[in-house]
Amino acid sequence: MQVSILRAACLAATLGLVACGGNDGKDGSNGLNGLDGTTTTVTQDGAPGLAGNDGQNGTDGKSAPRDLQLDVVGRYASGSYGKSAAEIVQFHKNSNSAMAINGADNRIDVISLAGLPTVAVANAFNDNSLSSTPFNLPTEVTVSGDEVIALGAVDSLSVYGDLLAVAMASANKTDPGAVLFYTLDAAGAGTLLKAVKVGSLPDMVTFTPDGSKVVVANEGEPDTDYVVDPEGSISIIAITAGVPSDTATLIDFDDMIFASALLDPEDYDTDEERRALLQAEDVKFASPAGTTVSQDLEPEYIAISSDSKTAYVTLQENNAIAILNLENNEVKVRGLGLKDWSQYALDYTDKDEVPLFSKVDNVFGLYQPDSIAAYEWNGATFVVTANEGDSRDWNAYSEEVRVKDLTLSTEMDVIYDQHGGKNGLGRLKVTNAVGDADENGEYEALYAFGARSFSIWDQNGTQVFDSGDDFGRITASVLGSNFNSAHTENKGDNRSDDKGAEPEAITTGEINGRTYAFIGLERVGGIFVYDITNPFAATFVAYTNNRDFSTTFEMDDDLADPCDVAEGMDCTQVPNTGDLGPEGIKFISATESPNGNPLIVIGNEVSGSVTVYQIMEL
Numbered sequence: 001m002q003v004s005i006l007r008a009a010c011l012a013a014t015l016g017l018v019a020c021g022g023n024d025g026k027d028g029s030n031g032l033n034g035l036d037g038t039t040t041t042v043t044q045d046g047a048p049g050l051a052g053n054d055g056q057n058g059t060d061g062k063s064a065p066r067d068l069q070l071d072v073v074g075r076y077a078s079g080s081y082g083k084s085a086a087e088i089v090q091f092h093k094n095s096n097s098a099m100a101i102n103g104a105d106n107r108i109d110v111i112s113l114a115g116l117p118t119v120a121v122a123n124a125f126n127d128n129s130l131s132s133t134p135f136n137l138p139t140e141v142t143v144s145g146d147e148v149i150a151l152g153a154v155d156s157l158s159v160y161g162d163l164l165a166v167a168m169a170s171a172n173k174t175d176p177g178a179v180l181f182y183t184l185d186a187a188g189a190g191t192l193l194k195a196v197k198v199g200s201l202p203d204m205v206t207f208t209p210d211g212s213k214v215v216v217a218n219e220g221e222p223d224t225d226y227v228v229d230p231e232g233s234i235s236i237i238a239i240t241a242g243v244p245s246d247t248a249t250l251i252d253f254d255d256m257i258f259a260s261a262l263l264d265p266e267d268y269d270t271d272e273e274r275r276a277l278l279q280a281e282d283v284k285f286a287s288p289a290g291t292t293v294s295q296d297l298e299p300e301y302i303a304i305s306s307d308s309k310t311a312y313v314t315l316q317e318n319n320a321i322a323i324l325n326l327e328n329n330e331v332k333v334r335g336l337g338l339k340d341w342s343q344y345a346l347d348y349t350d351k352d353e354v355p356l357f358s359k360v361d362n363v364f365g366l367y368q369p370d371s372i373a374a375y376e377w378n379g380a381t382f383v384v385t386a387n388e389g390d391s392r393d394w395n396a397y398s399e400e401v402r403v404k405d406l407t408l409s410t411e412m413d414v415i416y417d418q419h420g421g422k423n424g425l426g427r428l429k430v431t432n433a434v435g436d437a438d439e440n441g442e443y444e445a446l447y448a449f450g451a452r453s454f455s456i457w458d459q460n461g462t463q464v465f466d467s468g469d470d471f472g473r474i475t476a477s478v479l480g481s482n483f484n485s486a487h488t489e490n491k492g493d494n495r496s497d498d499k500g501a502e503p504e505a506i507t508t509g510e511i512n513g514r515t516y517a518f519i520g521l522e523r524v525g526g527i528f529v530y531d532i533t534n535p536f537a538a539t540f541v542a543y544t545n546n547r548d549f550s551t552t553f554e555m556d557d558d559l560a561d562p563c564d565v566a567e568g569m570d571c572t573q574v575p576n577t578g579d580l581g582p583e584g585i586k587f588i589s590a591t592e593s594p595n596g597n598p599l600i601v602i603g604n605e606v607s608g609s610v611t612v613y614q615i616m617e618l
């Protein structure tokens with residue numbers, strides 16, 4: 001299944017030259033013999049102009065945006081459904097294998113891409129043409145100092161050459177986790193090399209481009225009762241001659257720097273001062289009283305600059321990015337600001353069951369990116385983010401509330417009534433942690449989770465592009481009544497009151513001299529493609545969604561068994577529905593590709609499928 005947008009350009013120039021000479025003669029004087037005067041008219045071409053210089057030869061066309069076609073050329077169905085059935089994906093070149101986390105069975109699926117075709121599969125919704133070999137993970141490991149760590153869920157993996165790094169949480173998620181290193185053979189099978197202790201809940205792991213370090217985002221989530229709330233942190237593991245260090249360097253946010261010359265170190269040497277400075281630049285804090293800055297900041301995902309000197313780490317719940325200098329381990333935090341929904345169209349209710357967009361005053365989006373990727377333009381680093389959004393929603397503390405349950409200021413109450421009241425704007429989920437600036441119990445502004453977009457930011461954390469309301473408008477135009485469907489059932493518009501389509505996964509890739517961003521939508525599904533070659537002039541290219549909305553199914557990914565029949569669930573038609581819940585994307589260049597064409601590999605956590613798209617220029 002494919003959806004493509006075609007574009008063409010036409011340039012024409014027309015030049016004209018008209019020359020005209022001569023005028024009517026004057027009447028002659030009467031001669032002595034009384035003859036009439038004569039009239040003379042002369043018409044003469046002007047002198048030929050000089051020949052113009054030859055124009056400059058045109059380029060090969062690589063500077064112009066091009067349309068792309070995405071076709072499914074292979075798919076693996078794990079048979080597991082629900083949360084984490086197929087998440088983060090990577091590629092091991094020497095075995096021509098995709099490697100996917102299967103959190104449902106706590107293993108890695110090694111999926112052979114050898115012999116991958118160059119033509120689309122017959123039925124992409126239920127294709128299962130690819131096979132896998134399970135890569136089983138241990139239940140405990142011994143780290144340096146003979147400490148034994150009981151392991152919980154697998155969260156992330158990264159491949160560099162034949163070295164595989166796997167991030168695993170502790171069995172008790174608030175305890176320190178571990179990164180397991182394996183050497184991979186020609187079949188993609190792994191031999192455990194060592195395990196290294198890292199921070200609490202290592203949510204993402206990645207190698208630097210030069211392979212000299214592994215960087216880990218330790219999210220440090222609290223337990224649901226907030227009895228224990230570990231600090232968020234970043235771990236760095238040095239790699240020397242292909243061998244990881246026995247221990248990691250742990251970087252927390254207690255010693256973050258504020259580089260402004262307007263500040264002295266004593267201006268931010270207490271937790272209260274650091275919090276105030278960060279809040280002033282739209283870093284969001286939402287947690288019980290007494291929570292420190294380091295406890296509240298929760299690293300989510302990492303991108304590394306091409307020179308391996310800088311890591312960009314999303315702090316999703318905090319609406320911020322941490323910028324880590326990998327040469328001196330200094331870290332600074334940049335708030336990402338707010339999206340003004342009076343400038344873009346938003347569908348904020350699930351009650352009308354149709355796509356209906358409005359611009360609303362005093363409603364803002366917190367970007368809160370999940371995935372992040374980096375690329376270069378004009379020698380500078382830019383990062384792209386998938387602005388999914390996320391709330392703190394635990395038993396002991398929750399910031400998530402519907403607008404109808406807030407007390408609004410007089411001005412905000414008028415806006416509320418103008419936009420449908422309790423079944424209109426009242427349905428939108430927002431945070432109660434900000435919006436009441438004067439703390440009088442009345443909210444003057446509303447702050448929704450996520451920005452329903454992707455953004456490009458420069459190396460300083462300044463936004464240079466945002467896709468605005470593209471995702472909502474384009475999916476509504478393409479999918480109609482299936483717009484903003486959840487990934488747990490085919491029911492349109494049921495995510496409009498939450499975070500919309502929830503852009504979750506993002507990566508970049510270069511095809512014939514142009515750089516593209518590929519963005520996966522977690523809820524309604526599908527992949528957006530943008531040409532981001534020039535970050536200041538990004539353009540939409542294509543949207544494709546390998547999902548059949550005509551099937552009927554229902555699952556609940558909060559259940560131990562998301563397909564529990566006793567709970568009224570029915571997953572019978574999930575194998576025929578296609579891909580649900582894209583979570584991770586890996587781009588494979590044409591030079592690395594098993595079939596010689598650029599590919600993207602998608603891990604779909606709810607359908608438990610791994611889908612391979614071939615990318616062709618039109």
